[in-house]
Amino acid sequence: MLTGQEAPGSLEDVRTLLNSWLIPNDTRVAEDRFESYAERCELPERQHDVVRRLRDDLRSVVEGPDTADAGLNAWVDRLDVRPSVEEGRLGFRHQAGPAGELLVTVLTAIASGQWSRLKACPDCRWAFYDHTRNGSKRWCLMTAGGPDGRSCGSIAKVRAYRDRTQGG
Numbered sequence: 711m712l713t714g715q716e717a718p719g720s721l722e723d724v725r726t727l728l729n730s731w732l733i734p735n736d737t738r739v740a741e742d743r744f745e746s747y748a749e750r751c752e753l754p755e756r757q758h759d760v761v762r763r764l765r766d767d768l769r770s771v772v773e774g775p776d777t778a779d780a781g782l783n784a785w786v787d788r789l790d791v792r793p794s795v796e797e798g799r800l801g802f803r804h805q806a807g808p809a810g811e812l813l814v815t816v817l818t819a820i821a822s823g824q825w826s827r828l829k830a831c832p833d834c835r836w837a838f839y840d841h842t843r844n845g846s847k848r849w850c851l852m853t854a855g856g857p858d859g860r861s862c863g864s865i866a867k868v869r870a871y872r873d874r875t876q877g878g
């Protein structure tokens with residue numbers, strides 16, 4: 711079942727990768743859980759470095775104010791991803807293993823317009839997919855939805871209310 715923040719199709723794999731770096735609710739101290747992510751995904755050892763670097767760059771794309779085209783193009787070059795027509799439809803080919811698959815998923819999502827809906831919460835930096843009709847969601851979750859759920863939007867509202875009522 712969708713928790714309201716999951717991305718469609720294989721874009722969820724990219725979101726999972728992004729959230730292998732996170733700021734847990736309880737400690738609020740950033741943690742890099744790449745190793746356990748890699749283990750869960752049975753990522754081959756030789757792919758660890760490249761996938762971790764891809765994650766860090768994708769995080770800055772998702773979190774950054776700019777579209778960071780240059781960073782994505784650099785990855786297209788580095789992993790040698792090429793367009794290819796398959797059964798009359800545009801696809802991509804590469805020989806870059808899981809890192810290549812993840813990048814192809816990002817490129818496909820850019821083509822379909824889904825990429826811009828993958829966002830990072832400005833408060834806790836959790837990556838989520840914006841399912842709202844007009845793509846206006848800003849905070850990770852308005853109501854905490856599950857073990858990873860935080861309600862940064864609600865927290866921000868409470869904070870704003872306190873600031874208003876207590877004169878800052």
Ligand SMILES: [Zn+2]
Nearest residue numbers: 831834850862
């Ligand atoms: Zn948040």
